[in-house]
Amino acid sequence: MTLVITQKKHANLMYKEAIKVAKKITFSTAKAAFGFDNEMNIGAIFYTSMQTVPAFLPSVLAKKNIPCLIPMGFDQDPHFRISRDVITKLGYYKPAALHCRFLPALSGPNKMSASEESTAVYTIDSPESVENKIRKYAFSGGQPTIKEHREKGGNPEIDISYQWLTFFEEDDKKLQNIYYDYKSGKLLTSEIKEILIEKINKFLKIHQKNREKAKKNLNKFIFKK
Amino acid sequence: MTLVITQKKHANLMYKEAIKVAKKITFSTAKAAFGFDNEMNIGAIFYTSMQTVPAFLPSVLAKKNIPCLIPMGFDQDPHFRISRDVITKLGYYKPAALHCRFLPALSGPNKMSASEESTAVYTIDSPESVENKIRKYAFSGGQPTIKEHREKGGNPEIDISYQWLTFFEEDDKKLQNIYYDYKSGKLLTSEIKEILIEKINKFLKIHQKNREKAKKNLNKFIFKK
Numbered sequence: 001m002t003l004v005i006t007q008k009k010h011a012n013l014m015y016k017e018a019i020k021v022a023k024k025i026t027f028s029t030a031k032a033a034f035g036f037d038n039e040m041n042i043g044a045i046f047y048t049s050m051q052t053v054p055a056f057l058p059s060v061l062a063k064k065n066i067p068c069l070i071p072m073g074f075d076q077d078p079h080f081r082i083s084r085d086v087i088t089k090l091g092y093y094k095p096a097a098l099h100c101r102f103l104p105a106l107s108g109p110n111k112m113s114a115s116e117e118s119t120a121v122y123t124i125d126s127p128e129s130v131e132n133k134i135r136k137y138a139f140s141g142g143q144p145t146i147k148e149h150r151e152k153g154g155n156p157e158i159d160i161s162y163q164w165l166t167f168f169e170e171d172d173k174k175l176q177n178i179y180y181d182y183k184s185g186k187l188l189t190s191e192i193k194e195i196l197i198e199k200i201n202k203f204l205k206i207h208q209k210n211r212e213k214a215k216k217n218l219n220k221f222i223f224k225k
Numbered sequence: 226m227t228l229v230i231t232q233k234k235h236a237n238l239m240y241k242e243a244i245k246v247a248k249k250i251t252f253s254t255a256k257a258a259f260g261f262d263n264e265m266n267i268g269a270i271f272y273t274s275m276q277t278v279p280a281f282l283p284s285v286l287a288k289k290n291i292p293c294l295i296p297m298g299f300d301q302d303p304h305f306r307i308s309r310d311v312i313t314k315l316g317y318y319k320p321a322a323l324h325c326r327f328l329p330a331l332s333g334p335n336k337m338s339a340s341e342e343s344t345a346v347y348t349i350d351s352p353e354s355v356e357n358k359i360r361k362y363a364f365s366g367g368q369p370t371i372k373e374h375r376e377k378g379g380n381p382e383i384d385i386s387y388q389w390l391t392f393f394e395e396d397d398k399k400l401q402n403i404y405y406d407y408k409s410g411k412l413l414t415s416e417i418k419e420i421l422i423e424k425i426n427k428f429l430k431i432h433q434k435n436r437e438k439a440k441k442n443l444n445k446f447i448f449k450k
Contacts, residue, residue: 022268043247046271
């Protein structure tokens with residue numbers, strides 16, 4: 001069964017374990033892993049301790065050693081590199097890791113941020129909002145004019161709408177056609193955007209419906225001590 | 226009304242506030258205050274953030290600014306020096322501090338430690354246990370032989386039984402007499418120890434009785450959200 005643990009609601013549970021982790025990690029280690037300097041705040045320095053807890057919390061709760069798989073954005077890797085060294089000292093298994101790609105920010109190649117509207121589509125966005133955001137913010141790999149685009153073609157490697165389609169279009173053949181049609185100039189940025197908008201809205205319609213259903217059951221899945 | 230908050234039971238409450246504090250403290254600051262080097266563990270580095278929370282937690286709970294007095298062992302002072310700088314940045318009053326002297330360890334001039342029996346009398350110790358501990362462990366400022374002691378006198382500045390009497394003997398006149406009688410050699414270490422044992426056991430008898438009574442009411446005073 002899936003159990004949901006949140007850092008703030010379950011800090012009681014987590015902090016107690018995090019301090020055991022923290023005792024095994026020196027500033028030198030954190031510094032080497034993250035490139036911290038002395039002006040780094042002590043919350044960020046401590047943070048790896050909290051990040052490590054989910055990797056052995058199931059073992060703590062079950063009072064026996066349970067292997068753990070951590071799916072993470074790849075930027076979280078340094079935390080778990082440290083975790084893997086520390087966890088065995090506490091008597092638990094090293095966690096296995098699943099490194100996930102980022103959906104890039106709408107506005108460019110950086111990480112998407114929930115606090116910057118121009119970088120993200122929210123899972124609760126309306127179809128109109130999705131349309132507006134993709135049209136307005138999605139970074140284009142196309143040429144300045146249609147004429148030029150037909151001549152030189154677009155660059156799918158930097159076109160965010162194409163990049164997003166690699167997540168939303170499950171048919172590899174279709175995706176390949178879009179790639180080459182865009183690269184040859186046959187497909188315009190505005191056209192890729194329309195394909196993406198349709199894909200996202202189809203996905204979100206189902207997601208939002210399931211989300212409403214899940215709300216009623218959420219409480220069953222929140223961990224209770 | 227007195228409310229009891231413990232770091233482990235109320236970590237939910239405290240950790241949430243501690244991370245706000247932590248963001249305002251750099252490693253440089255902690256390093257300067259405590260003399261940390263890079264091999265210090267990240268739990269100790271973070272700890273000031275948790276220590277700071279009680280100084281403004283009443284304000285958080287009451288949703289208005291409440292002045293706070295922190296009674297502390299004077300070794301905790303560096304934490305609260307940092308706290309005073311940070312707290313105003315979070316919009317709360319600086320805490321006032323009450324610096325308390327340590328009851329020195331039985332075995333010498335260091336800090337008493339609950340985990341080392343030879344350094345401490347516990348509040349739950351029996352009268353016999355108090356007798357044994359004081360006779361066996363209390364560091365003496367006396368001379369090696371009674372003859373020598375009568376001639377040269379003892380040193381109340383390093384005699385732990387005398388030091389403890391400064392906490393337990395409330396009559397300053399009596400205390401002064403003990404001081405000079407010991408210094409002149411009229412009073413032996415073993416005699417000071419007997420005075421101390423009687424004082425401690427009188428104190429603990431009342432304390433232990435009140436403690437039993439308080440147990441029934443303890444739950445009323447544990448903070449509940």
